[in-house]
Amino acid sequence: MPSAYEQALTKVASGTSPEVAAAELVAQMTLDEKVHCLDGGVPFWIGIGDITSGGYHSRPFRGARVERLGIPGFHFSDGPRGVVVGEATAFPVSMARGATFDPELEVRVGDAIGKELRAIGADLYGGICVNLLRHPAWGRAQETYGEDPHHVGEMGAGLTRGAQRHVMATLKHFALNSMENARFGIDVSIDERSLHEVYLPHFKRIIDEGIACVMTAYNSVNGEWCGENTELISDILRGEWGFTGFVISDWIFGLRDGVKSLQAGLDVEMPYRMIRNAPIVSALSEGLISEELVGSAVTRTLTTMLKFNVGKLPVSDRSIVMCEEHLALSQEVAEKSMVLLKNQSVAGANVLPLNLAAGSTIGVFGRLAGVRNIGDGGSSDVMAPNVVTPLQGITDHFANCKVVHDADATIDTQVALAKQSDIAIVIVGYTKEEEGEFIGDSEDTAPMLSLIPRQDDQELAREYEKYMHENHHYAPDELRIKSRNGTFSIGGDRESLRLMEVDVQLIRSISQVQPRTIVVIIAGSAVVMSEWINEVPAVLMGWYSGSNGGRALANVLSGSVNPSGRLPFVIPHDESHLPFFDRNAKAITYDYWHGQWKLDRDGNTAMFPFGFGHSYTSFEYSDVSVESGEVVKVQCSVRNTGTRNGASVVQVFAGCNESVIERPLRRLVAFKRIEVAAGETVRVECEFALSKIATRDTTSHGWFVEGGTWTCEVGQFSGDPQALSALLQVPEIIQL
Numbered sequence: 001m002p003s004a005y006e007q008a009l010t011k012v013a014s015g016t017s018p019e020v021a022a023a024e025l026v027a028q029m030t031l032d033e034k035v036h037c038l039d040g041g042v043p044f045w046i047g048i049g050d051i052t053s054g055g056y057h058s059r060p061f062r063g064a065r066v067e068r069l070g071i072p073g074f075h076f077s078d079g080p081r082g083v084v085v086g087e088a089t090a091f092p093v094s095m096a097r098g099a100t101f102d103p104e105l106e107v108r109v110g111d112a113i114g115k116e117l118r119a120i121g122a123d124l125y126g127g128i129c130v131n132l133l134r135h136p137a138w139g140r141a142q143e144t145y146g147e148d149p150h151h152v153g154e155m156g157a158g159l160t161r162g163a164q165r166h167v168m169a170t171l172k173h174f175a176l177n178s179m180e181n182a183r184f185g186i187d188v189s190i191d192e193r194s195l196h197e198v199y200l201p202h203f204k205r206i207i208d209e210g211i212a213c214v215m216t217a218y219n220s221v222n223g224e225w226c227g228e229n230t231e232l233i234s235d236i237l238r239g240e241w242g243f244t245g246f247v248i249s250d251w252i253f254g255l256r257d258g259v260k261s262l263q264a265g266l267d268v269e270m271p272y273r274m275i276r277n278a279p280i281v282s283a284l285s286e287g288l289i290s291e292e293l294v295g296s297a298v299t300r301t302l303t304t305m306l307k308f309n310v311g312k313l314p315v316s317d318r319s320i321v322m323c324e325e326h327l328a329l330s331q332e333v334a335e336k337s338m339v340l341l342k343n344q345s346v347a348g349a350n351v352l353p354l355n356l357a358a359g360s361t362i363g364v365f366g367r368l369a370g371v372r373n374i375g376d377g378g379s380s381d382v383m384a385p386n387v388v389t390p391l392q393g394i395t396d397h398f399a400n401c402k403v404v405h406d407a408d409a410t411i412d413t414q415v416a417l418a419k420q421s422d423i424a425i426v427i428v429g430y431t432k433e434e435e436g437e438f439i440g441d442s443e444d445t446a447p448m449l450s451l452i453p454r455q456d457d458q459e460l461a462r463e464y465e466k467y468m469h470e471n472h473h474y475a476p477d478e479l480r481i482k483s484r485n486g487t488f489s490i491g492g493d494r495e496s497l498r499l500m501e502v503d504v505q506l507i508r509s510i511s512q513v514q515p516r517t518i519v520v521i522i523a524g525s526a527v528v529m530s531e532w533i534n535e536v537p538a539v540l541m542g543w544y545s546g547s548n549g550g551r552a553l554a555n556v557l558s559g560s561v562n563p564s565g566r567l568p569f570v571i572p573h574d575e576s577h578l579p580f581f582d583r584n585a586k587a588i589t590y591d592y593w594h595g596q597w598k599l600d601r602d603g604n605t606a607m608f609p610f611g612f613g614h615s616y617t618s619f620e621y622s623d624v625s626v627e628s629g630e631v632v633k634v635q636c637s638v639r640n641t642g643t644r645n646g647a648s649v650v651q652v653f654a655g656c657n658e659s660v661i662e663r664p665l666r667r668l669v670a671f672k673r674i675e676v677a678a679g680e681t682v683r684v685e686c687e688f689a690l691s692k693i694a695t696r697d698t699t700s701h702g703w704f705v706e707g708g709t710w711t712c713e714v715g716q717f718s719g720d721p722q723a724l725s726a727l728l729q730v731p732e733i734i735q736l
């Protein structure tokens with residue numbers, strides 16, 4: 001006999017709306033069963049014991065399961081750079097993927113991650129992190145795609161599209177979560193225009209893509225914790241944007257007032273039965289809230305599960321995990337993500353690509369050359385074995401050369417090695433200890449400890465023990481159990497935007513004796529380089545580049561791959577050109593200005609602007625045309641004027657001439673990465689909806705497009721002096 005849930009699935013397959021089928025299912029549930037679905041349903045103490053002893057990387061988090069009715073629950077595994085349960089393919093971090101400016105590639109990444117998720121029993125992916133990079137010191141910068149709302153939205157939509165071919169996906173962290181150390185305590189104040197025009201458009205883009213689930217953020221916005229924020233969850237997300245999926249809290253400390261969180265529209269507290277259960281049970285018994293309120297939350301969760309066929313999703317064979325195709329994709333992404341920031345000529349020839357005769361000596365230097373360094377050591381950490389380090393990649397690729405490396409040698413010895421070498425490659429930057437998720441002791445969460453139940457429900461505990469027993473995925477201990485509290489590394493917001501003194505000293509000493517010194521930076525966001533960059537001829541942004549990153553690096557250095565990554569953020573000459581950032585702040589105001597927009601407004605030139613990156617070939621843009629309409633079409637021709645095939649990222653920026661409203665000088669509205677063979681010309685069309693240049697009307701809370709003459713600039717980066725311009729006339733104000 002099929003269970004009630006199976007019957008609901010069958011009905012949905014034969015045309016009943018998932019909402020109706022879910023409501024019928026909820027009608028069969030007891031009040032206890034409904035309340036059980038309002039949190040992960042896993043008792044806190046057994047859950048916390050599991051997570052802190054490596055369980056995080058051993059099994060998905062389960063929620064909303066009701067055995068009596070056959071409701072299987074959902075099974076969450078984190079992201080964004082791959083599956084975090086068991087061994088898995090590590091993709092380059094999202095920020096690196098942002099640098100590809102290639103949403104279709106991101107669809108393929110999502111597709112691969114989705115397939116790997118189905119091999120460990122997960123059906124809810126936690127990897128669509130699109131908080132805007134307001135400041136590069138943010139410890140989790142690497143988990144998002146960059147500083148620009150349009151670009152971040154398109155990349156996140158790509159990942160969602162790919163992943164949701166196989167599983168449901170979660171959009172996070174809603175909203176304004178772009179500081180790490182203070183995340184549990186900080187209040188972010190923001191005005192309506194900045195909220196809707198800067199910090200939310202990319203979330204809306206991904207809601208429109210049809211994402212299943214939204215995770216709220218830890219911080220508060222305008223005085224209300226995000227997990228209890230009616231304006232964000234009910235008014236904006238569900239009301240204004242029409243989101244019909246379910247909303248979950250961020251983990252463990254994601255809300256404080258259980259009843260309020262339910263009233264605000266949050267459906268599931270994750271991952272345990274923790275803060276909301278007791279107050280909700282007593283509010284129900286006192287008649288302060290209705291059973292219908294509980295029922296609507298559960299209905300939203302079940303509607304989404306039924307819509308996505310949860311419980312009957314195909315299971316992937318284990319052999320899909322880290323298969324050749326996924327490792328090759330990870331490498332392709334890494335190759336397309338690396339950004340060549342500087343490439344000067346030494347003795348008449350550009351330093352890169354490397355042009356080395358057989359038998360040449362390559363000196364590889366730096367603390368990070370030979371270590372496994374694939375990013376954050378918090379919730380996004382992927383247990384990838386056999387990571388190809390930069391040193392390994394270079395050694396394998398240049399098999400006919402001699403590679404010298406001795407990370408432990410004194411600086412004098414390293415300098416001597418550099419002197420004897422034909423070229424020096426210095427690999428510097430950060431690791432998960434300097435930037436990443438921060439799981440430190442926090443005074444901000446201490447008051448919440450009193451909200452945790454004193455003991456576990458024994459029956460639920462037994463059920464979870466069974467789940468643990470039946471769901472254990474192997475990940476090597478040396479990767480799974482790491483520093484400090486047994487599971488996660490320290491991470492947090494960066495203390496400085498510069499390289500460490502030891503790295504700078506190494507670069508300086510080596511470049512003094514070796515004119516062909518190439519610096520490769522491993523980091524998750526901008527690094528300020530002004531104190532040393534003039535001393536070296538070549539700099540490459542290498543990112544945390546995944547399972548095969550070292551191989552990708554060698555291919556880019558050698559020229560087997562022509563670099564095509566572009567910066568998804570600005571790199572300033574000086575920290576003072578960026579917005580205010582205090583990693584210990586208790587309150588902060590976010591205004592309209594950050595990144596390239598702020599530099600433009602303040603008249604500061606960038607060291608490397610948003611969208612910038614060199615290639616081993618060159619491109620020339622010509623014949624721009626703009627066709628206006630509700631969707632504006634922009635065309636131009638791109639000629640590869642060099643002798644190598646390559647890829648250019650066509651970037652369209654719009655600005656309003658003589659605007660009466662304060663707005664960015666230019667704002668990205670469309671982009672397209674295109675491959676152009678040497679000597680060839682390709683006609684490119686980009687389009688953007690007029691809503692991309694709309695202004696929030698803070699009186700009606702609607703949108704309008706300012707009338708007047710707008711300029712569309714089509715260039716290779718923001719502020720490109722070679723950019724082509726075309727005018728776009730908007731005869732009068734358009735209300736949207």
Ligand code: BGC
Nearest residue numbers: 078079126172173250251379
């Ligand atoms: C992080 C989320 C993550 C969750 C589950 C939290 O600490 O903020 O991004 O999805 O843990 O791992």
